[in-house]
Amino acid sequence: MSSHRTEHIVLGDALHLQFHQTQKQMKDNNQVNNDDDDRQNHVMSYSRKRNQSQVTSSQTVVGFVFFAHTFTYDLSNIPDSLLLEIISRLPLKSIFTFKCVCKHWQTLISQPSFSRFYFSRMLTASLPFRILYRYIYVSKFKEVVDRFRPEIYNSSKFSVLFLSSFEEQQQSDQFKVLGVSNGLILCCLLGPLIYYVCDPVTRQWVALPRARDKSPNTHPIFFGEGLVSKVNEDNVLTSYTVVRVELLISRVTYLSLETFSSETGKWVDYKLPCANPIALMKRGAGPITFNGALHWFVYDHGMVAFDPHKDPKSCRLIQFPDDRQVENENKHDGLYRLCDACQGKLRFFEVARDSCSFYCFSMWEMKDYEKGEWCSAFKVTRSDLSSSDPELNSWLVKAAFFPLSFHPFNLDIVYMRCVDLACVVSYSIQNKRLDVVSRPIGVVNDLTWRVVVPFVIPRWPTPVPIPPVPKKAGRSKAAHRRRFRSHTQY
Template sequence: METLPQLPQDIIVNILSRLPVKSLLQFKCVSKPWRSLISDPHFAKLQLTQSQRNGNFSSQRVLLITEPPESAACEASGDDDDSKLILKLEYPTAMKRTPDSDELMDGQVDLGGSCNGLVCLVFENDRVFLLNPTIRETKELAKLNAFDRMGTFSYGFGFDFSTNDYKVVRAARPSSEDDASSETEVEILELKSNIWRRIEGFKSGIEIEGPGIFLHGALHWLGEKESDGLEIVNVIVSFQLAEEKFQLMPLPDQIEESNDSRVLGVSGDCLCLFNGCGERYFEAWLLKDSNKSSWTRLFGVQRDLVPRHRYWEKALCYTKSGKVVIDYGGRCLVWYDPKEKTSKTYTSRSNWGWFDPAIYIESLISPNCYDA
């Protein structure tokens, strides 16, 4: 019996690197050589590069930090039922209350951001974990230094292309209004060294909130600063990971500077600004090149067309198919199509009854391949 010719290894690697992560995880069972290849950190980087080069929006998901955790596909269609839309996950043992428990460890959980399929989670402002929800691997980083625990904290997580290393950033603002040193203190950790170090912060009068969004070598937060006459205006605070420098980016010229219902999100590898104009209007803007600060308006709709618009909302991303994924108070996700004026809703059935959302992509990147 004639056997089929064997493809050269480099062609096999090239073909497999173009496949989605879900298929690759299944193909680990094909043979020991394939399992070894797909588990290799260099192959994981190659697959990630191919996915990013092809603009693979389908790998973008929302991690619902709840108990048990869930993962939702950003590119949802109106015909998808929950079994296709939602994946039920479980936390790795290191993040559980006890090794035999199914529950997440006690305490406050803050989102530190996501990058290349890794999600950064911070417990009680001192324990930091990196989690890849797709391959279900985790790594605990060095504990954070003690700051004023009554202060406010914002985090960011991204990749420094100049050093080929991941970095975690924490910005801490003291709680005391009487503190003469009201400058935001900033610490940074590089995964290869796993050591926290202090860097220059940013001046008083500027505040940021939430996890930073990593795009094109920089972290981005929506912030507030005092302008002339002590008026508070919105700005985007950008942090270049290679230079470790903060800078301010302007909002679109066509929108009001001050607004309480405004959030940053993503659309593929671009930054999105979702702007709620009071009780009447909801719009989205796209920033393709942060260096040029050139904004493009995506859409604008009347508020009464947006489902659940009376509840606290946080738009997370704008999908390739033209839908906005919106988190309503950590209770449900809505995929809203501003063109067709249609929506699809998913309500979490977790034990907690609420969730914190984090946008991430599916990848094979292990948080443990950057040990010192």
């Protein structure tokens, strides 16, 4: 099939899809009168001829006014600006599919100006997101990427996405979701330890090289892996950095970590001094990201922060709010608290463990990050709570909750697991109301903030940066490039 003919077919599909989307939106907004039902039954058709397509409609579609008669148009006469206007109104998955139509379309869609234009149109749109289960039990990494396919994000509603079933949890091979950043997901394979960085939309992934041992006699254990990425002014992903910390048994006055940069393709180790002795929480989840820095939870002090892009390299301690439930936090390793960033704010959310506690939910916000100062946002009692769900409402007096995640775009919503009903609920800070948003299938006994991570689909996916391959004695650069590309899927 020639490229011109393909363009005609695909453009007809694009107009057809855009027409139905526009019509559905108008109906949803109550802009279509019942008296005009006959008039609204438009017909849109296109012929698979080489030089023309046919459209019949009386509806305005992306700048065209189609009267109630058939006319033809020549695709070669349509300016690129109008073609981009049409394509930019289509779903992201369709746009990336249309890049395969011909070289001209690929060039138009791939240019930075189009991504900026599309990005600007999406600034006010509500992006889909999911809370991912950190553990994935599969035999091959490709199966992990398959589970992140774009089709699973076809709903704007919140839901918990469980990537493993009870049967799969009996398998020996285990993948783990470690962190997310700007649409990238950091995963690892346990035994042997291999790190992967993937984009679930474009389905690209790279396997990171293994770090060399510091000495033949030492075998440090690393955990608490985190991912930080950068984008430029065109919203194009330029680089990413993976950081992991060393697990030490006793309290020490330093933070031992390793970093991998996609710009250098190398692992670099650091031993950074701390003002006070620290002990990292072994059961804590991966680090949280705020202000471009990674934060790991430590006993007694709160968090230790490290900015991989700041020179000279250093770390700092940040205290948690003083009036939190310190005893409860130490006894249960922070199981009943959630500290994370949301819409540019660093928050600390706490759930009372006992139903007899006067306050059940409390939250603080970071007032001054450089000084480490917190301010109280709210405290609520159980008598303040309500729910439209009859079953949940009957349990509010005594139900146990585990905090899971903040809503990525809505400062009013906090997601929690209701232990007694084995479901996920949303808590509205403003209305003090809880609603059931998801009833997970499978084992949920360990569902806490430690094993879930929120993932937001990027507005405009970009290629995963490929790290350079460092030269090694006895092997050519071309050989290393071939070895690296064997781990890269496009």
